[in-house]
Amino acid sequence: MAVDSLTAKVRNISTNISAHYVDNARKLPWRVPPTQSRRGKLPDPYHVWLSEIMLQQTTVGAVKGYFEKFIERWPSIHDLAAANESDVLAAWAGLGYYARARNLHKCALQISKNFRGIFPQKESELLQLPGVGAYTAAAIAAIAFGERAVVVDANIERLVARLFAIATPLPKGKSEIRNKMDLITPKESAGDFAQACMDIGASICTAKNPKCEICPVQTVCAANEFDKAEKFPVKPPKKQKPIRKARFFWIEEESKVLLSTRPDKGMLAGMRCLPDDDWSARQDGNAVAPITVNWKVFNNAIQHSFTHFSLEVDLAVYRGEKIVTNNDDNIWWPLEQIEQAGLPTLYAKAIRWMAKKKQEDDT
Numbered sequence: 001m002a003v004d005s006l007t008a009k010v011r012n013i014s015t016n017i018s019a020h021y022v023d024n025a026r027k028l029p030w031r032v033p034p035t036q037s038r039r040g041k042l043p044d045p046y047h048v049w050l051s052e053i054m055l056q057q058t059t060v061g062a063v064k065g066y067f068e069k070f071i072e073r074w075p076s077i078h079d080l081a082a083a084n085e086s087d088v089l090a091a092w093a094g095l096g097y098y099a100r101a102r103n104l105h106k107c108a109l110q111i112s113k114n115f116r117g118i119f120p121q122k123e124s125e126l127l128q129l130p131g132v133g134a135y136t137a138a139a140i141a142a143i144a145f146g147e148r149a150v151v152v153d154a155n156i157e158r159l160v161a162r163l164f165a166i167a168t169p170l171p172k173g174k175s176e177i178r179n180k181m182d183l184i185t186p187k188e189s190a191g192d193f194a195q196a197c198m199d200i201g202a203s204i205c206t207a208k209n210p211k212c213e214i215c216p217v218q219t220v221c222a223a224n225e226f227d228k229a230e231k232f233p234v235k236p237p238k239k240q241k242p243i244r245k246a247r248f249f250w251i252e253e254e255s256k257v258l259l260s261t262r263p264d265k266g267m268l269a270g271m272r273c274l275p276d277d278d279w280s281a282r283q284d285g286n287a288v289a290p291i292t293v294n295w296k297v298f299n300n301a302i303q304h305s306f307t308h309f310s311l312e313v314d315l316a317v318y319r320g321e322k323i324v325t326n327n328d329d330n331i332w333w334p335l336e337q338i339e340q341a342g343l344p345t346l347y348a349k350a351i352r353w354m355a356k357k358k359q360e361d362d363t
């Protein structure tokens with residue numbers, strides 16, 4: 001593309017996307033609307049940071065309720081820093097990727113203690129914080145502090161790959177996409193611009209069936225010109241995920257179920273769980289039961305998909321006389337309050353499976 005026409009295209013994209021945001025910004029609890037940000041009001045960095053950590057690998061719809069719950073319970077970074085890690089993990093239950101919750105708490109402690117509760121503003125300083133990677137640092141710097149930072153999340157990646165018809169497959173194509181985002185990011189209001197791109201990526205330039213006919217940059221979009229929107233970004237061939245096996249143990253007496261705690265390291269570290277057989281991301285569980293009783297085993301009762309592998313779980317059930325356990329991590333939990341146990345999604349699936357099984361057995 002000739003230099004002049006590229007410059008015109010870049011200007012056109014920046015202007016149209018920024019203008020579109022004024023009337024179409026999504027209303028989100030961590031945001032300041034464009035009418036206010038244009039007058040210089042920026043959102044609370046604590047809110048921006050918390051929402052961005054929650055949004056890593058998770059949709060806006062799933063995050064909203066968690067965000068509001070966290071802000072109500074821990075209104076400031078000092079409150080979050082003063083919380084027990086186990087309470088933070090329990091409040092995070094269901095959002096997945098629990099290393100984020102542990103880093104969230106570590107980061108809150110650092111900001112509270114070392115920075116007197118005030119977030120650093122520069123991307124390079126933000127990058128030093130636990131759980132804050134390149135994307136999150138850029139997003140916080142731009143959105144909370146008005147720095148000119150180049151923000152690329154999955155929605156923006158898709159939008160930019162299509163605008164410029166970037167043919168290099170991911171992940172190699174990421175640097176080209178970032179360079180193009182750098183080109184179109186304006187000097188002023190980079191935070192609003194990033195959020196405008198996120199919104200278009202989430203609601204117009206969607207992965208399937210993009211709504212090109214209502215898109216504010218339709219006339220300058222290279223993918224749309226050739227009617228090839230869904231071909232971008234170009235993905236590498238899919239790899240088959242490995243399948244791991246695990247066994248969970250349902251031990252119930254007098255309407256209470258025995259819960260345990262995952263090891264301190266590895267998948268779902270430190271989370272409350274059903275007793276299991278030491279499964280991990282690297283190996284199948286050993287199927288060894290914690291006690292010797294007559295188990296009723298339901299093979300492959302639960303399936304769960306993690307990013308790098310799938311897990312098939314057998315559920316071994318024992319409902320009978322009181323079991324004495326000498327493990328400090330074990331706790332008898334009333335079944336009618338199981339929702340408050342803060343179990344990660346994988347184990348919550350087992351609880352739901354068991355509740356359904358009991359219902360079927362009773363009818």
Ligand code: SF4
Pocket residue numbers: 159162163204205206210211212213215216217218219221222223224229
């Ligand atoms: Fe995406 Fe279509 Fe807009 Fe291009 S015109 S950016 S493909 S929605």
